[in-house]
Amino acid sequence: MKNPMIQVKNLIYDYLISKNEDEEPERHRAIDDVTLTVETGDFIAILGHNGSGKSTFAKQINVLLKPTSGTLIVGGMDTADEKNLLPIRQTAGMVFQNPDNQIIATIVEEDVGFGPENIGVPTDEIWKRVEKSLSSVGMLHYRKHSPNRLSGGQKQRVAIAGVMAMKPDCIVLDEPTAMLDPAGRKDVIATVRELNEKENVTVILITHYMDEVVFADKVFVMDAGRIALQGTPREVFSQVEKLKEIGLDVPQVTELAHELKEEGLPLPDGILTPEEFREEIEKLWQSSAEMSPTSILKEADLKSRLSIRSI
Amino acid sequence: MIGHTGSGKSTLIQHLNGLLHATAGDILYDGESIYAEGYSLRKLRSQVGLVFQYPEHQLFEATVLDDVMFGPKNLGLSVEEQKERAITALGQVGIEESLFDASPFELSGGQKRRVAIAGVLAMQPKVLILDEPTAGLDPQGKKEILGEIAKLQKEQQITVVFVTHCMEDVAEYADLILVMNHGKVAFYDTPARVFAHKEELKDLGLDVPQVTLVMQELHEIGLPVSADVITLKQAKDQILRVFAANASSRDEEVACDA
Numbered sequence: 001m002k003n004p005m006i007q008v009k010n011l012i013y014d015y016l017i018s019k020n021e022d023e024e025p026e027r028h029r030a031i032d033d034v035t036l037t038v039e040t041g042d043f044i045a046i047l048g049h050n051g052s053g054k055s056t057f058a059k060q061i062n063v064l065l066k067p068t069s070g071t072l073i074v075g076g077m078d079t080a081d082e083k084n085l086l087p088i089r090q091t092a093g094m095v096f097q098n099p100d101n102q103i104i105a106t107i108v109e110e111d112v113g114f115g116p117e118n119i120g121v122p123t124d125e126i127w128k129r130v131e132k133s134l135s136s137v138g139m140l141h142y143r144k145h146s147p148n149r150l151s152g153g154q155k156q157r158v159a160i161a162g163v164m165a166m167k168p169d170c171i172v173l174d175e176p177t178a179m180l181d182p183a184g185r186k187d188v189i190a191t192v193r194e195l196n197e198k199e200n201v202t203v204i205l206i207t208h209y210m211d212e213v214v215f216a217d218k219v220f221v222m223d224a225g226r227i228a229l230q231g232t233p234r235e236v237f238s239q240v241e242k243l244k245e246i247g248l249d250v251p252q253v254t255e256l257a258h259e260l261k262e263e264g265l266p267l268p269d270g271i272l273t274p275e276e277f278r279e280e281i282e283k284l285w286q287s288s289a290e291m292s293p294t295s296i297l298k299e300a301d302l303k304s305r306l307s308i309r310s311i
Numbered sequence: 312m313i314g315h316t317g318s319g320k321s322t323l324i325q326h327l328n329g330l331l332h333a334t335a336g337d338i339l340y341d342g343e344s345i346y347a348e349g350y351s352l353r354k355l356r357s358q359v360g361l362v363f364q365y366p367e368h369q370l371f372e373a374t375v376l377d378d379v380m381f382g383p384k385n386l387g388l389s390v391e392e393q394k395e396r397a398i399t400a401l402g403q404v405g406i407e408e409s410l411f412d413a414s415p416f417e418l419s420g421g422q423k424r425r426v427a428i429a430g431v432l433a434m435q436p437k438v439l440i441l442d443e444p445t446a447g448l449d450p451q452g453k454k455e456i457l458g459e460i461a462k463l464q465k466e467q468q469i470t471v472v473f474v475t476h477c478m479e480d481v482a483e484y485a486d487l488i489l490v491m492n493h494g495k496v497a498f499y500d501t502p503a504r505v506f507a508h509k510e511e512l513k514d515l516g517l518d519v520p521q522v523t524l525v526m527q528e529l530h531e532i533g534l535p536v537s538a539d540v541i542t543l544k545q546a547k548d549q550i551l552r553v554f555a556a557n558a559s560s561r562d563e564e565v566a567c568d569a
Contacts, residue, residue: 049449050420097447151316178447181316181476183516208449211521247451252479252521252543259547265554274525278532281525281550285534288557 003076005170005202006038006061006092010070013056013225030056032225033070038218040169043196043203045213045233048222049247054206057222058174061204062094075169090119092170093163097178099155108150108158109134109143115166126165133164136199137191153177153184157191164195170202171195177209185209210237210251214272221246234270253277312474313481314491315516320474321364323491324440327472328352328359357386360436364443366427370415375406375426378415382434393433400432404459421452428456432463439463441473445480453477457484478520482506482541490515503539522546 011034018025030053038044048054059065060072063079075091077084096102105111112130121129134140137157147155156176163171173192177185189212196203205212213219219236221229223246229236237243237250240258244250250258257271257280265284271277314320325331326338329345329352338345345355363369372378379397388396401411404425410418415426424444431439444460445453461484464471475481481488481502488505490498492515498505506512506519509527519527523541526549530538535556536549 049451153316175447181516182478182518183315247449249450253525256522256525256543256546256550259543260550263547263551265550274521274528277525278528281529281534282532284554285557288554 004037005040007073008034008036010035011067011072012069014068030225034227040202041200042217045216045219046206052222053225054222055174058172058206061092061172063088090166091168092172093166093168095159095163095173095176097175099152102159103147106146108145108147112161112165115162129165133161137161151184152180153187156188172204174206210249233272238270312489318491319494320491321442327440328356328361357434358436359438360431360434362428362431362441367423374412375415376411379429379433382430396433400429403432404429421448438470443474478518482520502541506541
């Protein structure tokens with residue numbers, strides 16, 4: 001049995017805000033008693049509105065922050081232990097929101113090679129890694145380009161390649177698509193999914209976009225520093241009302257299916273994609289067209305549940 | 312206004328208040344060329360307000376109120392008037408009075424964004440242009456800001472141009488969509504008409520709303536729904552209508568058989 005990639009137990013994190021020098025700093029609880037496990041090779045999504053604690057949590061995985069109390073084990077290493085700092089950062093790489101803040105070199109391949117070079121990887125090996133990482137994000141063709149001339153989505157893929165060149169077991173992406181256009185978003189998400197499927201990299205994706213998480217193995221929804229909901233995307237998105245209460249959206253087709261169901265159409269819970277929606281409606285349509293007079297009772301029932309308004 | 316990154320959206324809107332001067336061609340505001348000799352760009356900019364991307368990066372005063380008063384101050388208004396306008400503008404974007412004396416840097420991302428928008432509203436523009444006003448905000452913050460802008464448009468009759476990547480927002484709020492591609496106008500029409508060009512939009516790196524996509528597909532496989540649905544409410548009504556009609560038409564058939 002393989003070990004879990006990340007184990008979190010009763011994690012609490014308090015920010016200290018000092019307004020005045022002579023006053024006792026104020027405590028603000030950003031993460032409030034979170035316990036969860038991420039299995040190796042999983043694709044995990046974390047949702048939550050601004051200020052829900054999700055980015056603070058991401059920073060804990062990369063040891064940019066340490067727990068106030070509780071424990072966080074990444075790849076078998078406790079983040080509270082100083083000597084684990086570098087090994088953990090090599091195990092769990094991080095990609096941030098703004099592509100422009102993450103690229104430092106003037107040529108794409110040099111940017112990707114920066115990480116391995118920093119940890120003393122031999123030159124031959126660096127070039128191998130650069131080539132492999134760039135091809136895994138579909139950017140090998142741009143290796144000699146200047147990062148400045150790339151689109152936002154391409155820059156994010158270069159940033160991901162930079163993390164991949166460190167051969168991490170896990171990548172944490174903190175809203176990697178927030179600043180991208182639809183095409184850029186799709187490319188980045190497709191790249192991340194491929195790394196997860198082909199290279200077996202554990203992925204932790206933090207996002208506002210619900211349509212990006214429908215492929216995740218597991219979704220955690222954070223609210224006020226706690227895990228408010230967790231489960232498969234289908235389980236989580238079945239709870240449309242609860243998600244709205246928290247201030248989150250569900251994919252548009254999920255919401256449409258939910259509203260139709262409320263009106264009496266017999267649709268399953270948690271429809272996630274346009275394809276699923278179309279299939280379910282099509283099925284319903286065919287069965288309603290083929291219905292024989294003997295099933296009229298059922299039909300009448302459907303009709304009465306369909307609150308038919310005068311149209 | 313939609314279009315992929317680099318399609319020319321931001322460049323175009325910077326022409327609209329004279330920040331960039333066209334290499335060729337003309338821009339008329341209220342029937343007058345803004346490039347005419349003696350035309351006051353200062354006056355144009357007080358009427359055509361431009362909110363840049365991530366406008367909160369431009370907050371700089373010590374308090375929220377001071378920051379919003381900065382625009383009116385530059386118009387040469389009295390302190391009283393500056394204050395009055397700032398308070399009105401902050402009210403329009405839903406910033407509570409308790410925050411007026413706070414430092415802009417103590418606010419949340421969504422609040423900062425709203426204060427920055429209030430700074431432009433305090434100029435009382437007739438046209439409000441916003442470059443991706445909801446980028447980086449969560450769904451709740453996004454809905455609130457767009458709701459407030461839509462309210463301004465309706466109640467104050469302000470003309471609004473907003474750049475976005477979110478097709479659902481376009482469908483919900485816009486009367487017309489302008490699609491930019493490689494520096495040219497690819498489409499300029501109602502959302503329903505533009506979203507009918509699903510394949511062309513895809514080629515431009517753009518989407519249609521999820522509900523438009525599924526309704527077009529249902530239409531294609533023969534369901535009697537129209538293909539030009541753009542909002543969730545329209546989709547819901549159409550689907551319910553179709554199933555209700557189906558159920559009642561079969562009732563009639565059965566009645567005849569009997």
